[in-house]
Amino acid sequence: EAQVTQNPRYLITVTGKKLTVTCSQNMNHEYMSWYRQDPGLGLRQIYYSMNVEVTDKGDVPEGYKVSRKEKRNFPLILESPSPNQTSLYFCASNAGTPGSYEQYFGPGTRLTVT
Amino acid sequence: AQSVTQLGSHVSVSEGALVLLRCNYSSSVPPYLFWYVQYPNQGLQLLLKYTTGATLVKGINGFEAEFKKSETSFHLTKPSAHMSDAAEYFCAVSEGRNTGNQFYFGTGTSLTVIP
Numbered sequence: 001e002a003q004v005t006q007n008p009r010y011l012i013t014v015t016g017k018k019l020t021v022t023c024s025q026n027m028n029h030e031y032m033s034w035y036r037q038d039p040g041l042g043l044r045q046i047y048y049s050m051n052v053e054v055t056d057k058g059d060v061p062e063g064y065k066v067s068r069k070e071k072r073n074f075p076l077i078l079e080s081p082s083p084n085q086t087s088l089y090f091c092a093s094n095a096g097t098p099g100s101y102e103q104y105f106g107p108g109t110r111l112t113v114t
Numbered sequence: 115a116q117s118v119t120q121l122g123s124h125v126s127v128s129e130g131a132l133v134l135l136r137c138n139y140s141s142s143v144p145p146y147l148f149w150y151v152q153y154p155n156q157g158l159q160l161l162l163k164y165t166t167g168a169t170l171v172k173g174i175n176g177f178e179a180e181f182k183k184s185e186t187s188f189h190l191t192k193p194s195a196h197m198s199d200a201a202e203y204f205c206a207v208s209e210g211r212n213t214g215n216q217f218y219f220g221t222g223t224s225l226t227v228i229p
Contacts, residue, residue, distance in 0.1 A: 042221035105157040
């Protein structure tokens with residue numbers, strides 16, 4: 001089954017404790033992205049990647065890091081989480097080819113930072 | 115920079131009534147347009163998309179949308195609302211490889227269906 005998986009689905013942590021949210025896709029997509037969803041703000045892009053070792057900042061990159069060492073994986077790293085990073089996070093991928101620009105989303109990771 | 119505006123953060127309709135969710139965008143080039151639906155505690159699911167060709171596109175669950183270039187709009191409609199349509203709906207735009215395949219989302223419209 002074609003899918004984007006994220007882990008963990010739920011995470012409660014404390015300020016300053018480094019964490020990683022994993023994302024993996026099995027569709028051989030070139031493009032992958034991370035978004036955060038907050039009430040009234042919709043989805044805002046954190047980082048995106050156009051291919052292995054190629055990443056770029058989205059609209060809200062502060063406080064986040066990413067890496068793309070393999071095509072299928074795109075982990076999101078919070079080196080020193082803060083309460084304002086409490087949010088719902090989505091990973092997404094897409095093929096980026098004509099007729100196939102739609103994003104495929106993971107199930108989401110709900111992060112709470114206390 | 116691209117932007118997507120969804121008029122009405124909350125829309126309520128009666129069961130069986132027309133659903134109309136509005137989306138306007140700004141883009142300097144012909145865009146690719148999408149509607150996604152998010153049910154409670156779930157991820158986003160693609161409802162429909164416009165890339166090229168016919169400007170009236172049909173999606174899943176009886177939804178359709180029309181791309182109107184002159185109005186820079188991509189409104190979502192469904193002739194008859196069902197209770198199961200209650201969800202959050204997001205409009206999104208992309209300029210494809212021109213901008214690194216980035217997506218821009220509206221702030222969402224929460225649809226309530228009244229029995």
